[in-house]
Amino acid sequence: MTSQGLRASPEGIRAAKTALTDKTWSQHKLATALGITRQPVSKFFAGESVSRSCFVQICQQLGLSWQKVAGLPEDVAFEATPKVQFKHADLDTLVREVRQKRQDKIQDQCSTLQMLDIAQTVQLMEIYTDINVLEKITSLQWREISDLLKDFKSESNFNQLTGYKRQRKLPGLEAVSRHSKLMLLGKPASGKTTFLQYLAIECNKGEFQPNRIATFIKVKEFAEDAKSDNQFNLLNYISEEFLSCGVEKESTKILLTEGKLLILLDGLDEIPAEKVDKLTIQIRRFTQTFYKNQFVISCRIAAQKYRFQGFTEVEVADFDQEQVEVFAKNWFVAVALNSREDGEAIGNLFINQLHLPENQHIRELAVTPILLHWICLVFQVKDGFSLSPAKLYEQVLNILLFRWDEMRGIKRDRVGCNLNLLNKKKLLCQLAAITFEREDYFFEKETLLQMIADSLDTLEGIYLEANQLQLDWEAVLKLIEVQEGLLVQRAQGIYSFSHLTLQKYFTARKIVEISQSGKNLISHMTEKRWQEVFILTVSMLSNSDEMLKKMKQKIDLLVASDERLQYFLTWLHQKSSSVSTNYKAAAVRAFYLVCVEQSSCDRPCTFIYTSGYDLEYALVGNIAFDPHLALDEFLFSTVACINELDFAFEHSLNDALDRAHAFAIAFDEAIDLVVDPKLKQVLQKLKKQLPPIDSNLENFRDWWQYKGKMWGEQLRNILIKYRNIGYYWQFSEQQKELLRQYYDVNKLLVDCLNSAAYVTPRVRQEIEETLLLAIADIEKVRNSYY
Template structure:
């Protein structure tokens, strides 16, 4: 089809030339502004000769002219439609419906499906989309101090809020509400936060008439626009849109009319994907388009840290991380749609996934699953075996690979390299070094100047690096912004304050730094942190990443024994515990008995013994705080492995952890749970000594009789518990301690109590490493298990055998 041409009317030619003169441009200048490679079309335009229609319109725009007023009258269908609209404004709605009908199938083909990473087939947008929450204040633009960000974030606590690293305390609005509120919207988001999916969903909703059905949705991937325009040598967004609709039989004249009337919903996806130098031209086109066709709705998506000048008239908002309700909604849709299961089967799998995701041992995985791209990975991994991988480092490595490589590869994006010497392996090594240094120093949030200095220190080690301080400063800032925008692994939480996107990634990279170090003393330095609670996950990851964990585990054991050897009273305690253990007749795993007595003596929970075993009974229960009844609830779970999966037991534990009984609402469950707790405590004593078991049974039955019957009134039981619960639990604790012959007044100082807790936690960590999916030889495993919680003298005797 021949391209349509237009020429300036003879009556308007003088007016056109005056407008050109007022600009003070040469013909070459005007050609550059329009994006032409030659000035010939400009000369023909100024001479009143025909030029291509799209060029004619753009030239008029540059000269501040109304092209319809200066052009020779149009002939044909398009002219008749425009004239009809001009004379009968109400007919624009009919024209919109006609164009929507012509364009409906194409927009459905463009936006109706999407490809999830590592999923072979395309997925329907409506079948996987979940409502997006929008932050109206960009997190990186907040004026906050580090002290503001760390409130409630305490990695040294027994159960700290890992999500505190990324928690944003501001109101959220639904995505479609934000679109309705702001006619020109810049939607920012971290990599994989769902920006493209959101724009496609808006387009499909409009296409179906369920959102702004009075407009025509037009979806443009800006990367494609920039590449096509560069190939043709002419950047014009309006012409590109006209070409999009022309394939559906919509003339350029009709497109122009619709745009002037504000009847388009323009969705421009992936501003950050446009490479330099095309980015400047694309921004200029968007600015001009939005100013000329200001009546239309425009939505642009872009990564949150991309370095672009602000577009006038646009409101910037940010896609928020997924909340628990969104994660649940996504998972249920994913396992039905992607899992190719029937809806009942898919929902059943989703419920199993969600139940396991909520477990305490999976909190690191749960922390990752707050963006759609990593939640998709989590669902995919779970779908393979119906379980999360025992070796978590593999999952985290896949997550990093997605953010660093696979996501851009899947979208055909090649990012601009801001620093030519920084290859992908160097970027990973840089991130690993930054993670280890900041984590070891206790920094979870760090000022921009701090992280730039760490980056500059690394850049100095590269070949052909710059030594000039100012050059290094600029290079380090460019690298920081590049890592933030391209990969999202470093995030600006407030103005010039950064953190890793997930604490899990900081921990994983820290572990990687130690296990891949060529320094033979690296592991020896590493184990100095074995008694620090915040290093727990790093040790578990490191053990799983090593080809052989013998050296690490033996160094950990030596360091733990050194902790015990540093205090004489602690050694006395271990000697006493060892003597008691040796006096027990029924014993297959002495370390479990030592752990039990150690817990009683120190008033700790029994989670160390939970990882060991007594006879055929396997221990498996969670860590709980420092007061007695939960201690023995865990004991019940240790004796009866099924208790850990029992709703009654879980409920009772929650109840006793909540002393005011405000959560009590299931009297039958409470009664059954208390009975099981008391019975299991007796069973444990019976396994050690039948005489003590009988004495303990009498004491516990007496205590049980003191409990008011919950069936006779819930409020009565609550009132009694608030008044007497503390005393009752202390009596229960005293009874169990007394009948297990473990009641000693050791009178530990506060410093010794701290040392005991450190020693206990370190042993618990060591046992968890042994029971993880790490590679350890049988001889090393056996030696560590045999010497757990033994005094130094006893260990020396075993070593000498």
């Protein structure tokens, strides 16, 4: 240092240029702010000698240490650096001593969790589930909508469309071990804070980074405690934090300088907008000054604006199936306060029910930790998933829209229009209805902004600031993306709803808002992707009579013009009516409809619902054993096996053996159930014609190829005579498809009937009594009412 002037070191110049960029200033603007000419500023950035006073002014204006920019020795350049030099052994001793002093504070800060709707705190280590991270940020990838649609094989894989399959997931702990400076990005409530607390606890125990001391800082609290610019200082904040644990400031400075801290900065997205720039500058300075330490910063993925030099960015991945199961099993012990044995048993029951086909919509939400917690809570209280989907989604929205932030005392910044909670929901309903109607699961940013603009114009009580319309639209998008995570960026400039099931829910809400009859929905009855929307809509209507009657009318018209299908439905009614059973007539008709479909294939096939008779189940629940239905089911199965045997012998001898065994079992079971002595006698006589199966399969095949068709004809004639089943219906492929559609929409109608918030008893009775009937039979039933 001389009176002749100072020069900026190469490192100092880089730091000064970064600071200038942070302020979005030019060199000319910096000179104007200082009240000097541009020449000394230019010389400063060129590394040339500048007068001491001018050098200091420039550094102060940029918020930099002039000693550091000048590249002076550490004992002079860093005010934070103590002059005392420690030997390695002495430093290790200091680390152990400070870790011991800090242990209780870290435990108090990080060992427990306050969970939504749970009165008591929960021990973090009892419920913690390891997280995975993605090394490539999905929203930064350059992919087109067509690329995303290639991965869209079914609705069940919607959450995996963010590129998870295209990159390897890395355990979170491994990511922290690999990178000394890590930016942990994630969607709202994805487990970022919990992970940082876990790191602090593990470090505190000496299990992770045993040569470092954990320092956990909630960025929101740091910003709140800084009442003035002078207090906006991370060094002072950490020093005071350590001092409260009996650690002298001098020791803290030594540890920082030597890189002995694991500094965890949680919730970069949680501070007010007016403090963002100051905080960003402070973090940048601090991480550059004390670069030897380990840093992890957490932030919501859409809220991150500034990229800190030297930091590697990773994204928290959604829970996979294994993580969901681990979390759930832990939850029913740690949160529900069950014994380990009982908790794991309930957890296994939860997991088994979660994976049932009808709970696909719940599985989609369970990939987010906060929602999985709430789903476990509902399961615990309701002894199952008995909460209606509409009520489930409404609670999910409340959690994401305000309750999660409210519980933690976080107030997010408002946008340039007064978008309250109700209007926010209306906006999402409008966006969902437009996009789902178009079958758009992904949409370009510009398209989305235009839809937001058009939708805001229709909402009551919304005003936009003059001359900032485009800014406001983007602000609204950012608000929904950052604060609630209900819209997410799937790739560069491509958005979607966070969950497909929520897009359907918002669509249903919009339909209910437009009309209490749901009339705009009826045209989509045969489209499977709309089925959940139908069920959600009727569950939200105050009275579903009109909508259900319109659905029934459309279903009946679907097959009304096909004479053969009308004849089939007439037989279906006659056959079902001849069976003495306590079940609803419609359920018995559904039973025989599936039996016919399964036995009509000329090759191995299954009906739409291979897991069972879904329509009859929806009507009456589990159908217990009934001798009349069981007999016909085994007889139908025998006919189906005959068709499958023909196909198998033509293509695969090995497969034919399995089919032959299934055929023999079904036929034997049927004979055992026969009560009519004449029928039993003719079936037993027919059975004697069959050669042994196991002794020589090739002999059985030869017999089958020569006599199997004739044997099958004899069986069919017997079934027609004695049981009124076994007909060759010979439906065309078009008729088969129409019959499948007919079954699907009847199943949808029954699901809606069971999910409706209110249906008058008369409408319910009329619908149930006329299900799966020919038009002529429907008229007879209706005429009986009048």
